């Protein structure tokens with residue numbers, strides 16, 4: 001009996017020890033699970049960040065061609081963060097060249113070229129061309145081509161070629177805002193760039209109307225650029241296309257001065273960029289017109305833009321066209337009746353002509369403006385389109 005009692009006590013003791021042991025194990029396991037869970041919770045956001053970083057490193061850049069050392073050019077684009085300059089940057093980068101953009105962001109924006117930042121073929125320099133640029137000192141092999149797009153070079157050209165009678169060409173309000181700075185950019189800036197081109201033996205293309213830069217031992221190409229439109233254009237540039245698009249997108253009346261029978265011609269920016277590259281690679285040292293000779297009346301522009309925005313309006317809450325009407329305002333006496341570039345030279349000597357249909361270009365531009373309005377709406381700021389440009393107190397279409 002005693003033995004049985006002893007055996008039972010022993011079994012009970014072993015069972016309790018085992019119970020305590022398994023209990024402790026489960027507490028320990030539970031504790032371990034909790035710790036693991038907490039570690040997991042802490043690490044999860046880090047894992048996500050790493051994934052994001054990996055993604056951002058792996059793609060990002062638009063595809064670029066590979067060019068052999070022999071064919072790859074080092075290209076400098078002053079004003080390359082502006083409207084035209086940034087599209088040229090895109091084209092030359094995608095063609096496989098090395099592009100250095102020099103810009104002081106006076107009217108341009110980093111956002112226009114941010115998709116290239118960090119790419120091995122791309123460099124962005126925040127620099128004012130009014131100051132000399134000794135890029136060759138730290139960046140051999142030397143620049144082989146330079147494109148100059150630091151706004152308003154027409155101003156200089158008009159001043160020099162027609163001496164005293166210069167007036168502001170249809171330039172952006174930004175340039176008018178600081179005409180002295182613009183003049184300095186055009187004179188000192190251009191001389192600085194000519195100096196650089198001469199030092200490094202580069203060919204220079206100027207967005208200008210002037211012939212005065214040749215004969216200094218520098219190979220110069222001169223593009224006379226006519227009205228251009230497309231993404232990244234300035235929203236408030238006061239030209240008829242941007243005005244109408246902004247008005248239509250914001251459901252405001254499209255303001256037409258006079259009957260609307262006066263004509264304008266606009267080229268899409270990709271056409272211009274193709275022309276610029278062809279000109280740069282040509283041996284034409286005299287100015288070449290680059291523009292679209294296809295004329296449309298102001299009223300046609302208004303109607304077309306109104307209907308294109310209307311078609312696109314379903315896709316965005318920022319596109320509310322239904323309220324937009326065409327509003328006729330008194331005629332401006334000095335509004336040019338026709339504006340049409342003569343591109344025969346570019347056509348004959350470069351085989352160039354604009355190919356992007358107006359509607360296609362307008363649709364792309366409408367999409368761009370609508371996205372911009374969305375960004376701005378998020379900050380509670382929506383720009384009003386600029387009124388037609390005032391000249392001698394009278395409005396006119398640009």
Ligand SMILES: NC(=O)c1ccc[n+]([C@@H]2O[C@H](COP(=O)([O-])OP(=O)(O)OC[C@H]3O[C@@H](n4cnc5c(N)ncnc54)[C@H](O)[C@@H]3O)[C@@H](O)[C@H]2O)c1
Nearest residue numbers: 079081082083084104105106107108128129150151152228
């Ligand atoms: N866009 C058009 O329809 C049009 C028509 C005719 C002529 N052009 C000419 O083409 C050129 C480019 O026009 P855009 O529409 O691209 O203008 P833009 O204002 O978008 O580009 C000019 C660029 O030059 C930069 N810049 C200005 N001053 C500078 C300085 N001192 N140093 C460094 N950078 C400077 C600006 O920040 C900007 O990025 C201009 O010379 C303009 O006169 C344009």
